[in-house]
Amino acid sequence: MRVLLVDDETEFVTTLAERLTIRGFKVDYAIRAHDALALAENNIYDVAVLDMKMPGTGGLELKGLLEKLQKDLRFIFLTGHGSEADYVAGSSASAGYLVKPVNIDILIAKMNEAVQI
């Protein structure tokens, strides 16, 4: 499964990428929206795991942009803030929604679930 990770927390995103790689996923990561878009232009992904709140382009906005590039891409949102607005927006478009810190097994389950839809 090809995964695109986008989060402004470098430490978080690199470590998560490494852990997923260990588990056999093909993972690319970006810490800024435009890096993510650049990656998406050149590569095909099954799932994008996006942080909800990022400086500049936020998770929801980025989702829109990525959807334009790859129609079949599935999304899972991560957030440090369990606010309801995020929840509603996140869950509306057939996307998963997880609150940090996240259990990696649950994340993987969500990703599998998302891909199967």
Next chain:
Amino acid sequence: MGGTPAARLSRHPYVLEAVMSILNQLKPEFWHNSESSTGPFRQMFNFRRIWKMAVLLTSLVTLLPLIFITTIDYNYTQKSIESENLLRTLRIGSNAKRSISFFLSERLSALSFIVRDNSLAELRETKKLNAILINLRDSFKGFVDLGVIDHNGVQQNYVGPYSLEGKDYSQQPWFKEISEKGLHVSEVFLGFRNVPHLVIAVKYSLADDSFYVLRAAIDTTRFNELLGTLELSARGDAFLINRDGIIQTPTLFHDKFFEKMPYTVPEYSDHTEIREERNTAGEDLIICSAYITDSPYILIIVKKKDELMKPWRATRVKLIGFLVVSITVILLAILGFSTYMVNNMYLLDQRRLSTLHEMEYSNKLASIGRLAAGVAHEINNPLAIINEKAGLIKDIFTYTNTCTQNSRIIEQLDSVLASVERCGTITKRLLSFARHIDSAIETIRIGDVITEVLDFLHKEAEYRNITVNIDVADKIPEFQSDRGKLQQIFLNIINNAFAAMSVGGRLDISVRREEESGLVAKITDNGCGMTESDLGKIFEPFFSTKTKVGGTGLGLSITYGLIQELGGKINVTSRLGEGTTFTVTLPFHPPQKSAEK
């Protein structure tokens, strides 16, 4: 059968206690709580002072005029009764004087008529004189004898019980007096028969410058009867004295005749006089005196002031009784009314305070909620990094088999991951505490909600042998509310109850309909209960008695917030070691504000 003194003494404190408890019950609510505390929630007024002022002022304004008027009336009535007494005595005195004067002048006139109607020769005839005496006795009572005395003072003829014919009166003072004045009324004296009587005499001048005198003795019984018939109220005494103060007629207070009366002899006056005097026994007397014209007598009427004022004393008792009753009624009314008013003010103020408290509490919870959300958000990101880093380390060890011999490293990593998860749980709860979920209103049957919640806890109850009784009244209607919030509310409360109970506990859940407010749910456990100081803090965020066993102290804060969102109320009562009861009141129609949200 009153028991020993010791037993009576031992009963005494109970009586005192009973009286004190009645007094305490009578004390209005504000009495104990009127000390104004400081700070923003202090009471607006010092109710005890207001009450005192109200009672004092109204009492002064109402009682002073009453007392003033009553005092004036008291004095006025007393004075008028006194002067009325004086006037009445004076009138009686004056009437009595007239009667006595008339008595004497009537008899003197009779004698005058006789000496004019009969010649001296006729009067010298004993038979004739006797006939006259008989006529006199028939017409005017009291005549004892009759005598004719010539100008030499020798009695020429006499009819009566004694033989006084030939008696010479020429040397007696009265004979000298009558020759000058023409008539005579003697003082009372005891005659030969030792019977008190007086003598009257008239002079008849003849053409040859000589004269003779008709003299009659009169029994004073008639006189005494006259004085006795005076309407003297209050044991008044009426009697005659001569000019020297010697008593002439019987008196009530002095049985002996011819003694000097113990009062001052009045000075001569034409009119009836009245004065006050104090007797030897120290009693105040009213003494009325009148000189009887053409006689040596002074009429004296003595009344005891004390006796006279007896009717006044009865009036006075009535007046004072009226005053006392009036004051008591007025005071009771003032006390009752002031207490009622001030207590109502107090209750209103209390309501104001409790509203302020509630507002402050809500605000506090809201601020803490916002703070908590911020903190949770900030912590979640570094927590996520720790989680991933530790996870990666574990992954490295696990996937590369680098460290299979040293299982302790994996244990430590698992412990780190578990702690991170625990932190995550806390921050998630913090976030949900602050969360304002959109109301997903649906039709609710409260019994179903409670059953759903208990399904979560079913296993635990079974495991710990806790009996759960659910009693939901039939007549509770379905109503519109948020199922998720209701579930969370009941889950939190029931969870707390479970935590408080030991093995074999008992949980009672009852739901009743209340006409006004909607439904009332009571969740009662027989667990460990809590102290009063804990009770005051249980809805505050981060207050927990279970911190050692994983409590976050947010459960009841969240519950409080949720119930407020639904427009309800939560109350808790608890006794340490006996159990706790949570009472949740929910309206059937949630407030408009929450519905709009």
